Amino acid sequence: MQFRDLKKQYEVLKPEIDAAIADVIDSSRFISGPQVRELEAQLAEYVGVKHCITCGNGTDAITLAMMAWGIGEGDAVFVPDFTFFSSGECPAIVGATPIFVDVDERTFNLDSDKLELAVEQIISEGEIKPKAVVAVDLFGLPADYARIKAVCKKYDLLLLEDGAQGFGGSINGKMACSFGDIATTSFFPAKPLGCYGDGGAIFTDNDEWAAMLRSLTVHGKSGNDKYNNIRIGMNSRLDTIQAAILLPKFKAFAEYEIDAVNHAADRYTELFVGSGIITPVIPDSYVSSWAQYTVQLPIDIDRAKLVEHLKSKGIPAMIYYVKPMHLQGAFEGTRSAVADCTVTEQLCKTVLSLPMHPYLTEEEIAVIVNETMRGIL
Structure with a gap:
């Protein structure tokens, strides 16, 4: 996968x-x-x-x-x-x-x-x-x-x-x-x-x-x-x-790929209902192009362990992003490092991005969701 x-x-x-x-x-x-x-x-x-x-x-x-x-x-x-x-x-x-x-x-x-x-x-x-x-x-x-x-x-x-x-x-x-x-x-x-x-x-x-x-x-x-x-x-x-x-990629993108990724995202969200995992929010009148499907895990979940579990099942998962911008070493000691960003700091500890693309099948989505749930039990 x-x-x-x-x-x-x-x-x-x-x-x-x-x-x-x-x-x-x-x-x-x-x-x-x-x-x-x-x-x-x-x-x-x-x-x-x-x-x-x-x-x-x-x-x-x-x-x-x-x-x-x-x-x-x-x-x-x-x-x-x-x-x-x-x-x-x-x-x-x-x-x-x-x-x-x-x-x-x-x-x-x-x-x-x-x-x-x-x-x-x-x-x-x-x-x-x-x-x-x-x-x-x-x-x-x-x-x-x-x-x-x-x-x-x-x-x-x-x-x-x-x-x-x-x-x-x-x-x-x-x-x-x-x-x-x-x-x-x-x-x-x-x-x-x-x-x-x-x-x-x-x-x-x-x-x-x-x-x-x-x-x-x-x-x-x-x-x-x-x-x-x-x-x-x-x-x-x-x-x-x-x-x-x-x-040619843009033609496919405009004609059907945007619709396909939105269908995949909707299916993810439906299957995660009641799981305790926080799924992405799309406000009314907004459409996302779903560069990533990113969830928030409960704070007590061992994210590294979950990533390893998914990897063992052939499911790639990514973490965007592990470190806030104001804590990046390049900005250490500068005015840029002074920031009150508690939400970002929390997100960096809890977010997890799951496979997302226009050619993702419903069967693959079901496997990803099921293994994610098994991994947090």
Whole structure:
């Protein structure tokens, strides 16, 4: 059994993917081939924004957004404490100070009330200036953008939507990666829409930022003149082969894979009823893209022992995340390490992610649930 079965997906899409790769090899247009722009156009239309700029990976995407906004030393960027390292790493890379904020215990996403308290605390300290918020669509569920946007508007903060795990989710029919002033996603293979290597994308409706981002992805070049570099940028492009692979994968993703993972998640939740395990909450009008199906175990359960039990039955289980952001060694001794994030600290002790992908069968789900229950008895 696979945690995210990319082999099965390839078996289903093999003719289309093989043909797409062969077309790129035949053309020899390995960098900036036409498939890159075709993919960008399709993704922008799907998300519902004017611009999609692909890049080398999801981490670069966040860093490029920070660079386009001119964020740097003296700026505070507010980031959920329960997330992957890059959400806070990228503001730090450009010299800003990530300020870690606790999350909602049921959705795992940024707590807007605690966000406002954190902003006011930074203002009262007066040492750094509140500049932006990175809201993460964790495990596939879009964050509470209505409330987060209200805080951003009140304090004049830029909003970056980190949709690395959330691409394909939605709120009231509005798609993830359309909620931020800029949004980013990742095409890492295990993501809801993944390629066969690294890749990422940036979304915005702002023409000026889009032009800046296109320049920054290619060494800060001026328009189409790659030998006239007008700013310091990066070398961060999506390879043509990866774009070609993503095109048939995106078609399947939009046509049936999102529905399939939501069906699998519903089945998990039904089977866990009455178990004492806390299952994920999807608020009304929200759709998750289910990057992971993450439960919370009772506090008295030996999680390591349960993981070993599942492994012995051929069931892979993962822990996202074992350590809060503010306790990461990279931030030790800095302002970023000062955070009141008790919910995150509790989640790090109790969460467990179970296999989730569009090709998961009901029989496999039943086995996973049954063995999980046996493992906690």
